[in-house]
Amino acid sequence: MTPPSPLASRLGFIAPFHVMSLLEQARQLEQQGHDVIHMEIGEPDFGTPPAIIQAGMAALQAGHTGYSPALGLPALREAIAEDYARRFGVQVPARRIVITAGASGALLLALAALVSPGKEVLLSDPAYPCNRHFVHLLEGRAVNLPVGPDSQYQLTADHLAQHWSADTVAALVATPSNPTGTLLSAEALAALNTAALARGGRLIVDEIYQGLVYDQAAHTALAQSDQLFVINSFSKYFQMTGWRLGWLVVPEAYLNAVNRLAQNIFIAASTPAQHAALAAFQPDTLSLLEQRRLELKSRRDALLPMLQQLGFRINSQPQGAFYVYADSSTLAGDCEALSARLLQQAHVAITPGIDFGQHRAREHVRFAYTVPVPRLEQMAERLRKVL
Amino acid sequence: MTPPSPLASRLGFIAPFHVMSLLEQARQLEQQGHDVIHMEIGEPDFGTPPAIIQAGMAALQAGHTGYSPALGLPALREAIAEDYARRFGVQVPARRIVITAGASGALLLALAALVSPGKEVLLSDPAYPCNRHFVHLLEGRAVNLPVGPDSQYQLTADHLAQHWSADTVAALVATPSNPTGTLLSAEALAALNTAALARGGRLIVDEIYQGLVYDQAAHTALAQSDQLFVINSFSKYFQMTGWRLGWLVVPEAYLNAVNRLAQNIFIAASTPAQHAALAAFQPDTLSLLEQRRLELKSRRDALLPMLQQLGFRINSQPQGAFYVYADSSTLAGDCEALSARLLQQAHVAITPGIDFGQHRAREHVRFAYTVPVPRLEQMAERLRKVL
Numbered sequence: 205m206t207p208p209s210p211l212a213s214r215l216g217f218i219a220p221f222h223v224m225s226l227l228e229q230a231r232q233l234e235q236q237g238h239d240v241i242h243m244e245i246g247e248p249d250f251g252t253p254p255a256i257i258q259a260g261m262a263a264l265q266a267g268h269t270g271y272s273p274a275l276g277l278p279a280l281r282e283a284i285a286e287d288y289a290r291r292f293g294v295q296v297p298a299r300r301i302v303i304t305a306g307a308s309g310a311l312l313l314a315l316a317a318l319v320s321p322g323k324e325v326l327l328s329d330p331a332y333p334c335n336r337h338f339v340h341l342l343e344g345r346a347v348n349l350p351v352g353p354d355s356q357y358q359l360t361a362d363h364l365a366q367h368w369s370a371d372t373v374a375a376l377v378a379t380p381s382n383p384t385g386t387l388l389s390a391e392a393l394a395a396l397n398t399a400a401l402a403r404g405g406r407l408i409v410d411e412i413y414q415g416l417v418y419d420q421a422a423h424t425a426l427a428q429s430d431q432l433f434v435i436n437s438f439s440k441y442f443q444m445t446g447w448r449l450g451w452l453v454v455p456e457a458y459l460n461a462v463n464r465l466a467q468n469i470f471i472a473a474s475t476p477a478q479h480a481a482l483a484a485f486q487p488d489t490l491s492l493l494e495q496r497r498l499e500l501k502s503r504r505d506a507l508l509p510m511l512q513q514l515g516f517r518i519n520s521q522p523q524g525a526f527y528v529y530a531d532s533s534t535l536a537g538d539c540e541a542l543s544a545r546l547l548q549q550a551h552v553a554i555t556p557g558i559d560f561g562q563h564r565a566r567e568h569v570r571f572a573y574t575v576p577v578p579r580l581e582q583m584a585e586r587l588r589k590v591l
Numbered sequence: 592m593t594p595p596s597p598l599a600s601r602l603g604f605i606a607p608f609h610v611m612s613l614l615e616q617a618r619q620l621e622q623q624g625h626d627v628i629h630m631e632i633g634e635p636d637f638g639t640p641p642a643i644i645q646a647g648m649a650a651l652q653a654g655h656t657g658y659s660p661a662l663g664l665p666a667l668r669e670a671i672a673e674d675y676a677r678r679f680g681v682q683v684p685a686r687r688i689v690i691t692a693g694a695s696g697a698l699l700l701a702l703a704a705l706v707s708p709g710k711e712v713l714l715s716d717p718a719y720p721c722n723r724h725f726v727h728l729l730e731g732r733a734v735n736l737p738v739g740p741d742s743q744y745q746l747t748a749d750h751l752a753q754h755w756s757a758d759t760v761a762a763l764v765a766t767p768s769n770p771t772g773t774l775l776s777a778e779a780l781a782a783l784n785t786a787a788l789a790r791g792g793r794l795i796v797d798e799i800y801q802g803l804v805y806d807q808a809a810h811t812a813l814a815q816s817d818q819l820f821v822i823n824s825f826s827k828y829f830q831m832t833g834w835r836l837g838w839l840v841v842p843e844a845y846l847n848a849v850n851r852l853a854q855n856i857f858i859a860a861s862t863p864a865q866h867a868a869l870a871a872f873q874p875d876t877l878s879l880l881e882q883r884r885l886e887l888k889s890r891r892d893a894l895l896p897m898l899q900q901l902g903f904r905i906n907s908q909p910q911g912a913f914y915v916y917a918d919s920s921t922l923a924g925d926c927e928a929l930s931a932r933l934l935q936q937a938h939v940a941i942t943p944g945i946d947f948g949q950h951r952a953r954e955h956v957r958f959a960y961t962v963p964v965p966r967l968e969q970m971a972e973r974l975r976k977v978l
């Protein structure tokens with residue numbers, strides 16, 4: 205007899221990623237010998253830069269395998285502070301930089317410090333799906349605000365003015381964003397921050413795709429204020445996804461709370477990964493990453509017209525990250541059926557919009573341009589045949 | 592003007608580790624040129640076994656730096672399943688083994704699946720301090736039950752019978768335990784599991800110190816039931832603390848929930864670490880780890896009489912992990928003052944009992960025997976002078 209299985213109520217709010225079942229089907233197709241073009245996963249295809257790999261190997265060889273301090277290796281926190289100064293001219297004391305297991309760890313820390321049960325966090329819909337699930341994990345309420353092309357799929361200070369309630373404690377935005385690749389300007393960030401602070405709450409800015417912008421210089425929300433939380437990661441720009449390393453920039457008032465949380469929840473982030481990441485800011489690595497950024501830009505520039513010719517509509521120009529959020533409503537009624545069909549008939553894997561929210565989600569799909577241009581052309585050719 | 596800083600209510604329940612301020616003082620002493628004997632940190636001093644280091648380096652060289660599947664590399668889940676079969680004769684399907692960022696990640700997943708707001712988890716006092724903080728993170732209630740030498744500082748089925756309320760969903764035990772190094776027998780585990788299941792809840796068994804036992808063969812709670820959660824880690828027995836790698840064995844009924852939580856909270860555990868850990872089960876590594884276990888046993892056997900001669904009382908023989916939980920009540924009124932004095936006057940760093948709970952906590956300190964026997968002798972000599 206199976207015993208009773210008490211299940212936490214939060215599981216009622218935590219959805220699996222729909223793309224996972226697509227991934228499983230893709231694996232099966234590949235096992236049958238089919239060539240699948242993967243554009244579904246949020247992971248650059250370049251691999252970690254060689255200097256970072258070498259530094260990781262050297263750290264292992266040198267025996268850097270013990271626990272690190274809970275907030276991270278001092279040298280890495282300093283290196284990130286220096287990078288903020290060098291790249292953006294912004295002074296961020298290393299003391300406010302907390303090393304985490306990816307942006308995932310940073311999101312958990314920031315939200316755990318802010319969100320009491322029943323308190324609200326304003327999010328965009330569509331958005332990175334884990335955001336709302338982190339809020340549910342912590343027993344807060346995720347308030348998913350429909351956004352569209354009129355605000356480049358981003359929250360605005362107006363959204364905050366309209367939807368901030370007595371229970372709201374924070375608003376969370378991402379720039380460049382996932383799934384839309386759109387940006388927030390310095391002015392927009394300043395306005396959002398002012399709006400949140402004026403209402404007694406905080407702005408959290410997810411800058412995990414920082415540096416992956418194609419039509420302007422990269423910037424940081426930290427230039428606007430030292431009162432906001434910034435999420436970042438070595439996953440995307442530095443292409444260290446599997447190492448699980450990121451960071452959180454914490455307003456002074458939250459340092460003590462975040463320290464206690466980090467000690468207890470994580471003990472520390474990976475020590476070999478932290479040593480490896482010290483090589484991320486070397487000039488040769490930075491210039492390699494710049495080349496890769498330019499490669500991503502060419503892909504985006506190639507992909508957009510292809511998708512438009514296929515009948516997708518791009519309602520807001522993606523300017524960063526490596527995603528195109530494409531309106532598929534004239535091609536198919538339902539993004540899930542469409543994604544399944546494109547996988548089965550064209551062996552092209554993309555992500556259905558419903559992984560990112562509810563608002564017009566069934567009318568959208570996300571393409572990750574994590575394959576080279578010739579492969580994008582192949583993708584377009586395959587889709588042309590089946591659409 | 593500093594803006595308001597909304598702070599999550601859980602922070603009222605999440606304490607910092609007291610040992611951290613001792614660590615800071617120890618660092619200062621070392622900077623002044625003093626030789627500090629470190630017995631405060633829960634980390635073996637051997638370093639990661641060479642074959643695991645080599646496998647980690649090879650993984651990096653081979654470019655295994657992308658995201659892994661959320662539940663872990665299939666090969667590692669299989670290897671752990673095979674290890675359960677080989678070492679303990681227990682069949683655990685790989686499907687039920689979820690790879691996590693340390694036992695820390697496993698504790699978070701198990702508790703996030705079980706604990707709704709206001710629900711209770713029964714814990715021993717003293718216990719690993721993060722346990723109660725994980726429960727608070729998830730808005731549950733940690734019910735810390737005083738335990739003493741009469742139950743070898745462990746929860747018993749009687750504790751569950753007496754303290755299980757309508758709101759209780761789980762009981763969490765550790766064997767070998769931190770801070771006491773005491774064990775639960777197979778019979779005790781079976782009784783605890785039966786008691787939890789009979790009341791509609793679940794038993795969680797933290798086996799992070801599995802294999803580090805000195806007077807009997809190691810065993811696993813999984814031999815008793817497939818309905819309990821088991822926490823484990825590569826941190827202690829396999830001496831991979833800084834790699835952040837562990838696992839959770841999940842009852843069938845919770846697989847779906849734990850999968851959704853893992854995808855969203857962590858994305859995945861470290862990929863290089865998982866490849867490295869594949870070398871943990873090789874015969875040469877296992878025999879090295881056996882030598883190290885014997886070394887720890889000699890240290891324990893040397894340390895216990897030393898502490899007793901110094902006037903500490905050991906109220907329950909520690910049989911595993913690498914800790915001695917010593918009753919200091921005849922030597923000093925307060926563990927915190929005592930720890931501070933031993934650090935300042937003898938340059939010996941130990942952990943005050945108050946890091947592990949409240950019950951008679953001020954009358955105890957924890958010694959971690961993570962230094963070789965000659966160093967233990969030096970420690971004893973230094974303490975003799977100041978006590």
Ligand SMILES: Cc1ncc(COP(=O)(O)O)c(C=O)c1O
Binds near residue numbers: 308332438448450
């Ligand atoms: C917007 C955004 N934030 C956070 C994350 C988490 O990434 P990681 O934990 O690998 O740093 C992702 C991953 O895709 C993301 O797209």
Ligand SMILES: Cc1ncc(COP(=O)(O)O)c(C=O)c1O
Binds near residue numbers: 633695826
């Ligand atoms: C009893 C116990 N459980 C869990 C942990 C967490 O260890 P890790 O996350 O390194 O596996 C520790 C660490 O000291 C511990 O003592």
